[in-house]
Amino acid sequence: MTSSLSSPTEKNGIFRKSLFLKISVGILIFSSCQKNIDLKLSKEFTKPKLVLNSLLDVDSIISVHISSSSSSFGTTIPNAIANAEVNLYENGAFKEKLIAQQNGYYYSALLQKPKPNNVYEISVVKENFDAIDATTTIPIAPSITNVILDTIEKSISFQLADVLGKNYYQFNVAIQDTFKKSYLSVGLQTKEKVLLSSENQDNFNEAGLQQLPLTITDELFDGKTATYKVYYEIYDEQLNYNNLNLVFNAATISNELYNYLKSRNENVDNSGNPFSEPVLVISNVKNGYGVLGGKANISFKLK
């Protein structure tokens, strides 16, 4: 995280935040005492709910993770649930009962992969919990062409043909270690104004450039075909480039996944900040928590 922190704006923001918090805390410590509060919590605080998390990717076998929530003020912790009844519906028709495996995951016994444009619903029943269900539509992978890597300025340009209507995209660059068969993290930046539209702005940090991954809407380029450029930053310069592949990933994600990720990022970023309004995480799980999201990915190996 080096280059993005070099701007005076960001340094100032961090310094101001730190200075002000120190002063505030100093004042309060100087003049206050602390006491525990006897909590009288309503049902919404104490009753656990079922949690469904699933990323339906067109390239992967359908899987769902089921767990229970726990009170923010209790002694219990959220646990994976192994013996729930998890049913899968496709375009309104029952498809199959998902099979439980380890650690709260349930898989398609038919080894099904989600299909673009299809609507999937998952319902979960488990005794002592309210039943939950969630629905999502699987998007079509983005139409991306002319992907060009520039290793001098560390950029990737690409042409995106956006389909008319509200679409949500994610872009990322990953380094694939061909020797270890694993992926490494890479920073990604953009200066494209259309990608930094007002709705997308929350996805960027104070310098306005960086977030992993770039998660955006087509608010300012709806239905247009254009070329965009993103810049990558490899954090670990000591890597052995001979063993590395640079992979550019682009994905279309469902509305539900976008809303979840956007609000979830805001929630996590502001956690513990007393000066910030709390953020409600947007969920499409009725009577429960989590998200059922859809995603269609396209990848380009650039080196």
Add this chain to the structure above:
Amino acid sequence: MIKKIVTACLLLLPFISTAQITINGYVTDSISGEKLIGATIYDIDNKEGTVTNNFGFFTLTMKSNAANLIISYVGYKSIIEKITGIGAHSVNFGLPISNALKTVVVNGNKNPIQQQTQMSTIYIPIEQIKKIPALFGETDILKVIQLLPGVSKGNEGSSGIYVRGGSPDQNLILLDGVPVYNVNHLFGFFSVFNGDAINNVQLVKGGFPARYGGRLSSVIDINLKEGNKNKIHGEGGIGIIASRLTIEGPIKNKNTTFILSGRRTYVDLLTRPLSYLVSKGKASIGYYFYDFNAKINHKFSEKDRVFFSSYLGKDVFSGKSSDQYLDDKSELKFYLKWGNITSALRWNHLLSPKMFVNTTATYSRYKFLIGAAEKSTSGGTNNSSFGYDYFSEINDVGLKSDFDYSPNSKHQIKFGANWVYHTFTPGINAFKATDASFNIDTTFGGNKKYTHEAYTYIEDDFTLNDKIKINGGLHLSGFLVQNKNYQSLQPRISGRYLINRLSSLKLSYCEMTQYIHLLSNAGIGLPTDLWLPVTKNVKPQSSKQVAIGYAHTLKNDYEVSVEGYYKSMKNLIEYKNGANFFTNAIDWESQVTTGTGTSYGSEFLIQKKYGKLTGWVGYTLSWSWRNFPNKNNGVKYPYKYDRRHDIGIVASYQISKKIDISGTWILATGNALSLPNQRYADLVSLYPNAANYPNVQKNSSFNTIESFDKLNNYRMPVYHRMDAGINFHKQKKWGELVYNISVYNLYNRLNAFFIYQQTNYQTNTTELKKLVLFPIIPSFCVNFKF
């Protein structure tokens, strides 16, 4: 333009009479010459009357050739004066203060509550405010106002005012007619108003007369004293954290008077050496505030008076620390400063026996600065320095004229116009850094906005018949910003129906528009709160309020009122999810979201303004909601200061000439607060490649995120507190000494200032903790008058 309006008014009104008597003049305190605002002038024979305006002036015209006037004011002996002969008479009345220990002989008309057309309005005599026990013995007008029905306090100890579900920026707080933007000293624990310099306080919560505008929820109209006309007089006090002194009197002759009043805390005198000792000479920290009021006025003639008043107040919190290790040295200084300056130059002119005009030029500035500077030396040779300043500011320059016209006793007409030029500076950053390898000196932000705000109004307080009196008016306002012109026509009407001599029904409707917003972070009166204008994208706030009430005067002058109200608000702004002060002020428009609000409730008040026993009992039952499409999943949620129940009891009792006691008790539903209710598995930890890589990866363990199912889903514990005070008066040759002993939070209720979560690693649970600022606090103060 003004002439045309005057002419139109003259033509429209049926006031021509062949035998009229017009009496005008001022009503003052007979000893000090201080004006009495709201004093009643009532003709016993003709059964007609009026009240003095904000300058103590009145004019009364009747179809008669004589008047038998009774002039009365709360806390003063009434006087009766007979005036004969048609035509105009200029008469000034000086009322003597009544002795509360004697039987109250004054039964004259004191403009009782049931007679007034205006509802939702409360006058509080300043002498009563000064008797009420206060934190550290510092009289605080705003904290007294918090005890009234319809007004909620903010956090523990704060001077924040939340009127009928509105936010603090929706209060128009006027000091001698000039808006004051930040009314907080010491992070809101004290207000900026020094009780010794104040003559009169009035709170309007609804049924706003047309002369007021620019804010949605309330008007707090505070008038400074003008200065003793007869002799040099002084008063002051020495308290635990602050001392104050006020001097007033005539200059040369009684035509010119002045008042000077100052106050300063000395917390820093204690904390600096203390922190220096504790840190073994490495650090010192201090805080102080001061404020200063000055006013001078001169009577050029019976028709012309000029006043100049000014307020200057500042808070400074600062500190420094140093550290040394071998040859490495560093020194850090930080500071947080904020303050207001207001000034008003007023000219009172009597255009005719029936028409009074006040023209005022105003200036108001609020500035906030936070900054730090660090110097370090490494190895004895490498020097580096770092400095940062951030400030925001609002500057107002304005001009207004207000006319009072009384064609006859049935009409009290007010009209006027106001123009203000605002300069908003939401945030300027200055950043300096020097090292052997680099040198940065940059300023950015400073996106100033220059705006014009203007309004004109006309209102008539007219008597329809013996039972019905109506105050109707129109307020037309406009705001020019970024070449965008906003306009708003706001009807205002309130009226009373006299059921009998002692009781009346009241009804009011008003529309209000507000062109400035306050972006607030934590609701604890932080000076970082940003005042911002409406823009092309952020529209003006507006409200509609309807209220119905019943007013009754009981025997022994107890006034009782019951009111119900419903208020709707539009275009309110709040920070978007996750945004706050630390996000850049330059982009504030993109950080806010707009929504609506509704509040409704009922208020009960029984008040006794004079006699041995004075005070009130107030109760409010209310609801206040906010609805923002982008917050709380678009579902309405309770406002942070939504209070279902709010009780305030205030009592002062004069036992003898030498001793008086006072006490207050407050009980209120706890503030609404957002707490996470459940924690659950996060998709991103289960599927870490939720976006990154092709093919879904899955983890066997997961991280959790905290869920807030609803905003403001938790209530802080019920707030209650009792304060008590006793004054011992001792007459001296040179004046009077008053020893004040007061106890804040008498039964040591540990009310929460702030609630937060903390993990207990021994039990592995999350606990809720409250921060308590003020346990029982006794204080002692010596006041004096000479």
